[in-house]
Amino acid sequence: MRMARKVMRPENIPADILPLILEHLSDRRDLHNCAQLCKSFNRAATPILYRNLDSRIVWTRKYTPASIHHPARTLLQKPHYGKYVRTLTATGAFGLIEPDAMLECQKAMRLCTNLEGFTWSDDSPQGSCHDEILLGFLPVLRALHIKQLTIRTFGGVSDEVWAKLTEFTGLCAVSLWCMEGQPRIMQGWSEKLGDTLTHLELGRCAGVPASIIVSVLSYLPRLESLRLKGVQSNAILEILTFLPNLVTLDTEYLASGVMRYTGEPVASVRELTVRTSSVDVQGPVQLWSWILLLLPRPSLESFTLNTFSTQGDASFPRRFLLELGKTHGTTLRHLNVDSVQLTVEDVQCMLTLHPELETLSCLIALCQNPEDIEEATANARYLRELRMQTSWVPSRHGLHQPVIKFNAEHARKMMLRENSRLRIIGIEKDLYTGMWVRRELKDGTERLEFEVMEEVVRD
Structure with missing residues (x-):
């Protein structure tokens, strides 16, 4: 052409x-x-x-003081730029390095009349030592009527800061993350946000009774996206029975003995991420049946499983694969299960049960032949991205890592075969990207050619 x-x-x-x-x-x-x-x-x-502005601490030399890179001074010099700002990030350290920077930032923030989201980041292990700086920002943020608020700290926030935060109303998204200190799980705040809050992240719920978590979330019926860390599995099942609008769930699997709650969820989850770990290579007890309980009807479009076992990579049960395909065979579009072992036959079965699958990332055991990969994906008409890792498997000489002798020609063949939409193939650290490019000819005209670029992805 x-x-x-x-x-x-x-x-x-x-x-x-x-x-x-x-x-x-x-x-x-x-x-x-x-x-x-x-x-x-x-x-x-x-x-x-100027849509998304951030502040950074820059150390030019080892023994010289740090400097602050912050857009506040530019906004004060050009106030009309403030109307472009939608999100703003501030860190707890810059007020201690440059005391005047905090005042400049507050003045500049008042110019951001269209500000929608604010992120506070404080990595100090001393906890609330920078809370005075955050307290200076909160009145300005309330006056701007922001819709999104993210608090990420190492040591948590003080009671004084929390009291001020719970005065915010009209928020659509809240994210609370801390490594230490008192867990903040929206107690006394969720009641005020029930009519507006649609996205919530609680990064530290460990140690909080499940009944309190359930009570807090019961005031938030409009939630569409929920991310929880440290909540028992039984509580997750109960939470899904009163959140009818929830479509995105990111949670851990923390087994808590016998399942005490078996009510059917009213939520039809479209995006599910599950994180878990186990000392048993078979994976945590009841993990797979618990996942299926979360998904009682066809709805799932994206599924990610991050699991870890001290005994090696866990296997992907064929029974779970079949049950997942039986319920969500026509809805699943994206699958990321590169922390559990699949065979080539499992991949072929997965793509047969889920014909609409567009992206697949998985961990393959016992695969050394590129032709096996081609055959397993032969009927994947809508697959656009395929990523495969190989696992350690036993051999006569101990443990070895199988090497798939896959190259750019194999990738080209898979991308250009009939009805194929594949454009990205990753095998271990080798990434192959296919695209149509225009080549200029000697006569000045151009011709379309399909090119496969190969690169090594480094961790």
């Missing part, structure tokens, strides 16, 4: 589509360069540059 080449000057790109293009730039340096290219690019790139 040949085509004539047409060159468009940057300033002639339609203004309505230019921001849609620039939003794909992940490096702020590229956006900064675009803002300096011409007037049209400046108008499109500047709002994107």
Whole structure:
């Protein structure tokens, strides 16, 4: 296929589509360069540059004081940029390094009239030593009527800060994470947010009675996304019986003896992430049946399982695979189970039971032949991304890691076969990406060619 080449000057790109293009730039340096290219690019790139602002502590030399990189001074110099800001991140350390920086940040924050979200990050192990800085921000945030609030600390927050936080109303998303200190699980706050809160993350619930967790969440019927850490499995089942709008669940599996609650969930979960660990290679007791209890009707679109065993990689039970396909065979689109072992036959069975699957990431045992992978994925018409890891398996000479002799030609063959939509294939650390590119010919015309790029992904 040949085509004539047409060159468009940057300033002639339609203004309505230019921001849609620039939003794909992940490096702020590229956006900064675009803002300096011409007037049209400046108008499109500047709002994107200031949409999400962060503060960073920079150490230039080992024995020199740290400096703060924060956009507050720029906003004070150009106040009209404040209307572009949607999210803002502040850290507890910069007020101690540069005392005046906190006052500048508060003044600049008042200019962000369209601010939607605020993130507070404090890695200090001393707990509430930086709470005075956070207390200075909270009145400004309340006046701006933010919708999203994230608190990430190492030592938790003081009672004084918590009392101020619980005065916030109208929030749509709340995220609370801490490593130590008193767990904050929305007690006395969830009642005020029941009409608005749709996204909630509680990063430290360990030690809190399940009955309290259930009581707190019962005031939040509008929840659509929930992430919990440290909540017993029985409580998760009960929580799903009164959250009809919940579609995203990220939780741990913490077995607590006999299942005391067996009511059917009213929530139809679309995205499920389960995290667990075990000393038994077979995995935690009742894990697989518990997952199925969470998903009583066809709804699941994305499933991620992160599990760890001290005895090696756990196996993926064939019975669970069949039951999952029986209920969610027509809905599942994304599957990430690269922490449990599957055979090549399991992969073939998975793709047969879930014909709509678009992405698959898994751990393969006993696979050394690229042709086996090609055969297992032959009928995966909608599969766009395939990632496979290999596991340690026993041999006559002890333990060895099988090496799949897969190369770019195998990837090309799988990507270009009939009805194939595969464009990304990862085998161990080798990543193959296929795309159509335009090649310029000597006569000035262009031709489309399919190219497979190979790269090594480093941890």
